């Protein structure tokens with residue numbers, strides 16, 4: 001069921017109203033195996049979101065294609081659920097109805113829908129808040145609702161665009177644990193955009209580095225899990241950090257000066 | 259891909275932009291044409307409204323008046339006078355406008371609306387003469403001339419008409435507005451029409467409605483105008499409400515497998531409630547004023563007609579106090595209806611803090 005995700009000669013050119021042409025993706029080629037946890041890292045405005053939106057089917061590429069197994073991505077679909085950076089929980093639906101949305105769209109029968117919803121609400125720890133309005137939840141809780149909604153539709157690829165960017169450190173660490181547990185239990189393929197190197201070290205099997213729309217490096221992260229402070233301070237981890245920093249155009253002196 | 263390809267992309271985008279612009283002009287033309295086709299059909303001799311709605315380009319239509327007037331200017335002598343004399347009120351229009359007794363007007367005898375209203379009024383009249391034995395009405399109400407059939411029927415008729423008009427308009431406006439979200443072509447055709455008619459202030463358009471649609475069948479004119487006005491407002495409000503739903507939320511729904519149907523049901527429908535509800539309150543508030551105003555302009559039944567009569571009676575009877583009583587009646591009615599609406603809206607928007615803050 002799980003399929004290889006492949007990006008083939010992907011270009012994405014935007015023309016701004018001013019006439020300015022932006023090459024958001026520049027001949028991107030790579031493949032992701034089922035069950036991999038991929039972090040996409042890069043500086044601001046260097047094409048991370050664009051890459052995810054192309055894979056989600058929300059942004060047609062200018063040239064090239066994205067494939068899921070044998071099928072070419074042509075539009076958005078439940079096989080590639082996405083968790084956005086901004087708050088995209090439906091404020092007019094209770095928490096439970098939010099998680100149910102995708103299942104209703106897929107016309108899953110009632111009993112199955114209730115069972116799946118209850119399962120994912122439990123998995124993200126929101127069972128007690130199933131009948132709350134989103135406005136009654138904290139930001140981190142709303143992110144968990146978004147995560148549960150994406151998980152519930154049963155896609156084997158999950159796209160996450162800086163999902164925890166706006167949360168405080170502790171909430172983030174907590175959500176990292178929730179996410180890793182879900183990933184280990186389901187073996188879904190996860191694309192996770194971040195500009196936080198520590199976050200990438202905690203989560204990733206593999207880091208894809210984007211600079212000016214080009215794939216400049218593809219770094220395997222072979223650190224043992226769980227990645228606690230000691231492991232992230234190991235020399236292997238520090239080497240990865242240095243490689244990433246170098247590619248982002250920040251030399252070590254620069255980094256220490258900041 | 260090379261820099262030449264990048265330039266191709268640019269050229270393609272420009273072609274696409276030009277194509278879209280041409281398409282939108284074509285849609286505007288289609289929209290206006292459809293409007294006139296609908297008008298011609300309504301005014302056709304087989305249509306039940308054919309007496310009440312003049313054909314757009316016929317001998318008595320408003321456009322004919324304007325065309326004649328403009329043509330007259332080119333003719334030279336006395337042209338401007340001719341233009342003003344005929345603008346919207348040519349001799350034929352005046353015949354439609356001025357009449358002694360609508361119930362006996364031969365043109366109305368076979369009109370189903372007319373008959374409904376006549377029998378309603380006849381029933382009311384019989385009831386009143388049985389109960390009140392012709393004594394004067396209590397102050398502040400002035401006794402009305404005999405042909406007015408008492409107060410109750412006028413007030414009731416106005417309320418019913420306005421509510422029917424507002425309901426029809428709301429249904430039509432929402433149907434068009436919300437369906438245009440699922441079928442973008444609906445919006446491309448309807449938006450130009452709505453903007454064209456929406457720019458004319460409705461209180462300026464109202465007298466024209468009375469002139470064009472006639473006063474013999476008031477139910478058509480009041481309901482028609484209120485419906486028209488509410489349809490326009492509700493169309494704009496529902497479109498704007500949907501446009502204000504963040505793109506990210508719709509995109510999120512799409513990646514969760516949302517189909518047009520499920521997105522309509524679970525995103526657009528609930529998400530537009532606060533703004534649509536707010537819009538409905540505004541539309542209804544306008545409808546009260548509009549409905550009464552139209553009746554002042556010459557319709558023979560309804561609260562507005564009473565105001566019209568009292569205008570003539572001022573000085574002879576206690577007309578001013580009666581007028582104030584009538585206005586108070588409508589104001590109180592509007593407040594009561596609004597309060598009921600508020601309770602319903604509170605319930606529908608309980609998910610939204612913003613809605614509560616805005617007092618929707």
Ligand SMILES: Nc1ncnc2c1ncn2[C@@H]1O[C@H](COP(=O)(O)OP(=O)(O)OP(=O)(O)O)[C@@H](O)[C@H]1O
Nearest residue numbers: 014015016022024043044045046047048049050051
């Ligand atoms: N819809 C769009 N229209 C025009 N240009 C766009 C659009 N989306 C992205 N771009 C351009 O593409 C480039 C890459 O944008 P993208 O959003 O992918 O960056 P990002 O890596 O996600 O940045 P950040 O970390 O700030 O979110 C930017 O230069 C941006 O101007």
Ligand SMILES: [Mg+2]
Nearest residue numbers: 048049050161
């Ligand atoms: Mg981004």
